[in-house]
Amino acid sequence: xxxxxxxxxxxxxxxxxxxxxxxxxxxxxxxxxxxxxxxxxxxxxxxxxxxxxxxxxxxxxxxxxxxxxxxxxxxxxxxxxxxxxxxxxxxxxxxxxxxxxxxxxxxxxxxxxxxxxxxxxxxxxxxxxxxxxxxxxxxxxxxxxxxxxxxxxxxxxxxxxxxxxxxxxxxxxxxxxxxxxxxxxxxxxxxxxxxxxxxxxxxxxxxxxxxxxxxxxxxxxxxxx
Amino acid sequence: xxxxxxxxxxxxxxxxxxxxxxxxxxxxxxxxxxxxxxxxxxxxxxxxxxxxxxxxxxxxxxxxxxxxxxxxxxxxxxxxxxxxxxxxxxxxxxxxxxxxxxxxxxxxxxxxxxxxxxxxxxxxxxxxxxxxxxxxxxxxxxxxxxxxxxxxxxxxxxxxxxxxxxxxxxxxxxxxxxxxxxxxxxxxxxxxxxxxxxxxxxxxxxxxxxxxxxxxxxxxxxxxxxxxxxxxxxxxxxxxxxxxxxxxxxxxxxxxxxxxxxxxx
Numbered sequence: 001x002x003x004x005x006x007x008x009x010x011x012x013x014x015x016x017x018x019x020x021x022x023x024x025x026x027x028x029x030x031x032x033x034x035x036x037x038x039x040x041x042x043x044x045x046x047x048x049x050x051x052x053x054x055x056x057x058x059x060x061x062x063x064x065x066x067x068x069x070x071x072x073x074x075x076x077x078x079x080x081x082x083x084x085x086x087x088x089x090x091x092x093x094x095x096x097x098x099x100x101x102x103x104x105x106x107x108x109x110x111x112x113x114x115x116x117x118x119x120x121x122x123x124x125x126x127x128x129x130x131x132x133x134x135x136x137x138x139x140x141x142x143x144x145x146x147x148x149x150x151x152x153x154x155x156x157x158x159x160x161x162x163x164x165x166x167x168x169x170x171x172x173x174x175x176x177x178x179x180x181x182x183x184x185x186x187x188x189x190x191x192x193x194x195x196x197x198x199x200x201x202x203x204x205x206x207x208x209x210x211x212x213x214x215x216x217x218x219x220x221x222x223x224x225x
Numbered sequence: 226x227x228x229x230x231x232x233x234x235x236x237x238x239x240x241x242x243x244x245x246x247x248x249x250x251x252x253x254x255x256x257x258x259x260x261x262x263x264x265x266x267x268x269x270x271x272x273x274x275x276x277x278x279x280x281x282x283x284x285x286x287x288x289x290x291x292x293x294x295x296x297x298x299x300x301x302x303x304x305x306x307x308x309x310x311x312x313x314x315x316x317x318x319x320x321x322x323x324x325x326x327x328x329x330x331x332x333x334x335x336x337x338x339x340x341x342x343x344x345x346x347x348x349x350x351x352x353x354x355x356x357x358x359x360x361x362x363x364x365x366x367x368x369x370x371x372x373x374x375x376x377x378x379x380x381x382x383x384x385x386x387x388x389x390x391x392x393x394x395x396x397x398x399x400x401x402x403x404x405x406x407x408x409x410x411x412x413x414x415x416x417x418x419x420x421x422x423x424x425x426x427x428x429x430x431x432x433x434x435x436x437x438x439x440x441x442x443x444x445x446x447x448x449x450x451x452x453x454x455x456x457x458x459x460x461x462x463x464x465x466x467x468x469x470x471x472x473x474x475x476x477x478x479x480x481x482x483x484x485x486x487x488x489x490x
Contacts, residue, residue: 027425030483093283096276100231103273104298107234111304121429126323156430159483163324163432 012054018154018181019046031158042177066199113186117151139172140215147180154181175215183207228281230297235274237305242267250313252478255427315479318405318447324433376402381481392463401453406442417442423481436465443470
């Protein structure tokens with residue numbers, strides 16, 4: 001986006017990349033081999049939702065600045081870092097500082113997110129969530145909450161979702177598979193490092209609402225495989 | 226000071242990764258197929274560390290060094306310092322309740338008593354559903370062993386999937402495997418589980434695979450055992466009748482790894 005890609009396009013890219021790719025498609029097919037429709041409902045739904053969110057972002061944010069201020073300084077390049085000098089030695093030194101800054105900016109959020117996700121995975125009783133699995137709407141919300149706090153990568157989350165397949169509705173499983181890669185505890189903190197607080201809040205709410213609606217929709221049209 | 230703290234973080238991170246790779250315990254946390262990428266990441270971190278040392282020396286020489294802790298990654302330093310306190314460990318049986326059982330056969334079905342271990346729900350699977358999946362399983366090559374099926378680290382997932390997709394085909398056969406003994410209140414007190422963890426990418430996605438065994442457990446929960454049992458199906462629920470059980474030693478890497486694809490995928 002610092003190089004001029006429009007924000008709505010960047011958001012569509014951000015939301016689709018973790019889901020709409022061959023690796024995730026293959027992993028989902030592998031985990032849900034008995035439900036090939038899940039692959040299409042997941043990847044297709046994620047693509048449509050991301051494009052819709054892109055249009056909404058264009059509508060509501062237009063050309064507003066959504067990049068976090070600390071990442072928005074310019075000098076003579078578009079890398080987002082504030083350079084002090086053009087001398088060769090100084091530029092090398094700045095490149096190292098820049099690399100360190102980027103690394104530690106992300107690392108801070110990654111460590112906090114990983115800590116919280118590990119805490120929940122270890123101490124939050126899974127039975128509590130399973131008990132809510134049978135209800136059409138609450139099951140979708142519960143699985144989205146699960147996706148948010150577990151923060152499992154999109155290449156492996158289908159296997160985790162398959163462990164809930166006996167207890168939760170199809171819409172809830174799909175909501176888990178679509179929501180987690182778009183918004184979870186770890187990437188929400190990392191998004192905050194890159195985007196303004198208001199934009200992260202908007203993205204969090206819009207993705208949550210639309211994925212929830214998508215999951216409930218899947219349940220109501222009665223997709224059962 | 227911020228630069229000193231950052232150097233300490235880079236040192237701890239590279240030191241931890243190096244030790245994990247060197248003694249093989251990295252496989253407690255990630256699938257070994259990611260080892261080459263982890264080594265490349267370690268190389269970059271080491272390079273960043275040494276370049277940062279040089280950068281810091283130049284800053285000190287030029288008098289551009291500040292003692293402030295402002296924006297120093299103290300929390301990250303604390304997090305990586307914990308690696309000095311704890312020994313790397315694979316999941317023990319105590320995490321089974323928190324992990325779900327990988328579902329290799331059944332589809333979502335109506336159930337009145339959802340369990341966090343999917344095996345229990347198979348008892349409530351409608352007959353129609355079972356036959357549907359058995360029909361879908363026609364493409365899957367069946368196991369050829371006549372009487373005894375040995376589940377090893379290399380074949381466990383594929384053979385387990387074949388057995389659970391068409392359990393009736395394997396009734397009466399003997400199964401030999403290693404795993405943890407675990408009791409689970411959801412399956413009743415007269416049964417227990419013999420389980421293994423399976424990892425796809427990393428420990429965060431580790432799930433449980435295993436069999437229900439009938440009767441009282443020969444050893445306490447958490448024991449690593451080598452068992453031989455007769456596979457049976459009762460009310461559509463597969464289980465093992467244990468014939469022989471021996472205490473064993475937990476292998477260096479107790480995780481099973483997800484194969485690239487199941488037979489019909």
